[in-house]
Amino acid sequence: MPRPDRTRLGAYGAAALCVAYGSMKLAQALGATALADKDPLPPEARARLLARDPMFVASHWALAGAAVAGVIVALLALRPWSGSVPRRLLMGICWTVGIFMIARSVGVLGFGVIGDATLLTGLRPPPPEHAALARELAWWDLLLWSPFFLLWGTCWTVTGWRLRRT
Template structure:
């Protein structure tokens, strides 16, 4: 009898822990949009791999692998078909996070699959953006598509993954012993939108710096830095690589700060709260000042250089104009948006507390 009772208790424990349905909090509209974008991107990837499998080649349409790589695959069609199946699985995983049938999947199982799919899809997006030729003289629709679709894919998978973790975490807390089920969705307040946007900016910056630290060059040549530091970046000097890793660590601090500003971890003590607000206001001031152009690069300096009003040595004129162009259309808007989000998030956090 004791053996049977122990076996029954073990089965019950397994059902309550490993087989317990996730039942996440219902997804909001922006999360559903992100999930649909993730599904669409995965299906496009699947179609591209099916196309390459039909042609018996390795790579992507318009970007086949070099002959030396093609020779390494005895059956390239099968390899591409396998990649197509992975894309289909990724689409199902993203769909499961917002679909009703996905509510019955255990949290640990879907969260594990989601993490793997998000990492693989994000790496693919980074590779796709890295191969784009972003030189103004050669900029074409293919490069624009690679950058836009890759950026949207990165953001969408990040939103889907973080949202599912938070929504299932909220329900798990509500269903834990002693709490009882609330039946309602503990949705984040509108005041957390700015903090979430700052989190996304910090995460994007950290991923770019991580790519640089690991040997990638995504947007490196478009970085608004002087010629000598740019050469250090391209040559991967020890100081430049150390700076990349320091930036990754700083981005992680920014992610943690943004999560605190969103109210995910409850109230802080006076000292930590003061440090959080001081750092947020300092980041806001620096980023907005940099975007406007009061220190070095920014809107004011970019317009001056592109209009031919700046004093630039003739040897660096082409480089300066190229950097001013990308700073005007990419970096300055990014820093302005990032800094504004920090300021709004800190202001609302201060009022809410």
Template sequence: MSRSDWTRVGGYGAAALCVVYGSMKLAQALGANALADKDPLPPELHERLVARDPLFVASHWMFVCVAVVGVVVALATVRPWGAAVPRRLLLGITWAAGIFMIARSFGVPGFGFVADALKLAGVVEVPAEHAALARERTCCCGRRCSCSGGRAGRRPRCGSAGFDRPRPPKPSGGLVRPRQGPCWVG
């Protein structure tokens, strides 16, 4: 592929990802709890998020607007009408957004890749309320529990319907029974 083809793929890809992100934030702003239970917030902020605190609702609307701007800027880099916008302005916006997102992924103190690596290495202690929050999650059975959740080939230990019986034997011929998500079928 030529350089202009890669540019076009990047522009449309960035616009598509902004649409997906903006759609999720729009759903949250309108009242959906899409992925709200997965948000890595301290417990007191997590409760405010789920309770639809006005600050969080306003932040969802702000991120919807940011996503719309992201779609327009991404499309302006590849569409003919984008030629009317000064190139340096587009480059400045795209580079600033890219640098901001990379810096955000590395994180401010306590968040991001660096903080996660330090916590996993044992350099930084995980607060007790955060550790309890990580252990208590929604299981594959649909309940909040502290079971294994079917990770790494283990079956949930929550004793919900269908999980209190032994694992089905493998059929002969080397075939493995199908799995449905993290839970065993059958």
């Protein structure tokens, strides 16, 4: 009996995390506030988000739609009927999304472990008028969002690696 292809877990993980993230964004687009106040945003943008500014509502709808597209891409990477979509295109999408998410989790894009750690250790002082909020959001990002994006990005890169091998 052949050994199961463990790299398939990457695609299933990417799809499951797309569902989780997309569900949260859809709920927020519909008016829920779960975790909305934990987004690592500047205070002005955070206030607009919590006030349900139309731009932020629209962005939640767009992110929910992108999550649906992510589920489709992840499942296309697994199925034989994905032959209608060029493998190189799927591989490029998986690698690009995966690297972007890993970069976000590490802190290359400003958020992530590096940015949070420098703020929490005092190497990068928070804005004095929002110091407590900045520290709270850094903790949320360090303990929730960065690991989430690291896991999600890893799932996407494993899926891209699997497509390269097949």
